[in-house]
Amino acid sequence: MLSHEIIFVADLLAIFSVYLIINLSLNLEFGYAGVPNFGKVLAVATGAFVMGVLPFTLYGMIIDYGGLEPIDDNIQLVREINDYIALHPETAVGVFAITLIVAMVIGGILGLASAYPAIRLRGDYLAMTLLGFGEMIRIIGMNYTPLVGGTLGVSIPDMLSFVPNEYRFVAASLVLVGFAGLAYLLVSRFTKSPVGRLLRSVRDDEVTLQTLGRDHKKIKMKVLMLAGALGAVGGLLYASYVEGVVAFGYNRLNWTFLPFVMIIVGGLANNKGVLVGTFLFVVIRKLVIYYNDALDGMLPFDIIWLDYLALGGVMILVLIFRPHGIIPERPQKTRQLEKG
């Protein structure tokens, strides 16, 4: 039996990993390219919804469901698929890989499609359009039951069913940490290339960039597509980790505004800042939730407000004392550029 401490750390790392991936993608859009994607939840929910649908479809090609339906007979079907995965782990790897690729493709396409009508507009109008798209996907998910079970949601197959129950939690956490580490390395490498400079120049002055021969609209579309794909990975991993998808959980507070706060506090256009901001917020939130019971009754307000107050307090302090974030954006030095 795993100790409480190990479960606490494993859960913390898993949530941190999910948020790190989502925040890295938001940082590409907002921190680097200056696109205020108030609809970040769109990509996250897309990934989660794909995870809520596609594994059932793919396992349906391998296993005879015997008339069971993914939504109506959800629990029974998930149990059957989990039993199958326990005996055939290789199928889980294949199904997960296909689902991941499909989620990234759809996330990218929706990122592009959501920006297309408003890409010519400046920040505020683009932000409003993207906010609208972010809301739409949650509403569709909640009201169209065949997608992910409507308001009740769906349980999804556990791709780690082949891992002994005792270690499943830690294994899932490690998988997520692995994905987050890979995402961090790739995004850092990407933003250290001349593309990073290009994105920061889109943010700083579109007109100048245009007169220097670059099409800022195309660049924004590309970055929204890329970040959409990455955000979908975050959503998919979260759904896999919690083994379920409930549409109303994909709200703008958790999957848009909190990521914004984390990257602003950490430092925009700086991946290290994103790492620090994400870690800080996830730790504070986890600690507050973990000690909820102990603190209940000691505070002059309801304990449910504590994590929002703590996060808000941290943000205000950072904005007063470190207005550019804990680790601010740094230009590349000539010395580095000379080396290429």
Next chain:
Amino acid sequence: MSLLAVENLQKSFGGLHALNGATFDIVPNKINLLIGANGSGKSTLVNTVSGLWAPDGGTVTLRGEDITGLQPDEIFHHGIMRTFQIPRHFANLSVMENMLMAHRGPGEIFRNALTPSRWRHFESEQTKKAITILESIELAHLKDKLSFEISGGQIKLLELGKTLMSKSDIIMLDEPIAGVNPTLALKIFDKIRTMTGSGITFLIIEHRLDIALRYADYVFVMHEGRIIARDKPDVILDNEDVRESYLGK
């Protein structure tokens, strides 16, 4: 065939005809100076030719090809670069990074970003070239400063530096020596003069005629949205219309 020719260009803002039939063609490999009173349409002309604003009428042709109404990035790819009267720059990029933005390299292609071997050499060469240019315009000591940390005059110099980095062969400069000390202003025009020798054509808007006229090969005078005179500097200075509309008697 003219290098860059503008024919009957029109641009209005409400009731104001900022360009009212402007017609001219610039002289290749020379310094073409565009002068005129404030509000005569000089910046509007540059904004329209460079694609920032679509004209209401008229044509712009480059080596016989109609480039009227093209987007600014397309105009740039035709070899025309411009600077702004109120300098525009990437405020949160360093001076060096601003310089590197003047020339698109292979590293800016998204699919190349994760493969440094595809752009490292180019990046390194461009950086070295930028250092040499920054030294020539006395900005080398500021290369790693963020561009919002440098003075207005230095930003003007940075704009000039970017034109030197680019591969454009027609460069339109909007008041390149405004706010720059006289010694440096002369150096800037010396640099421009040298560049004309290597096949670059300049169209320069400038009010500091004491310096600009020393270097100009041809002068174009704008008045109420039209070119009213085009000639060599000494001829222009004797032109009665020009004296009346701009230089004063």
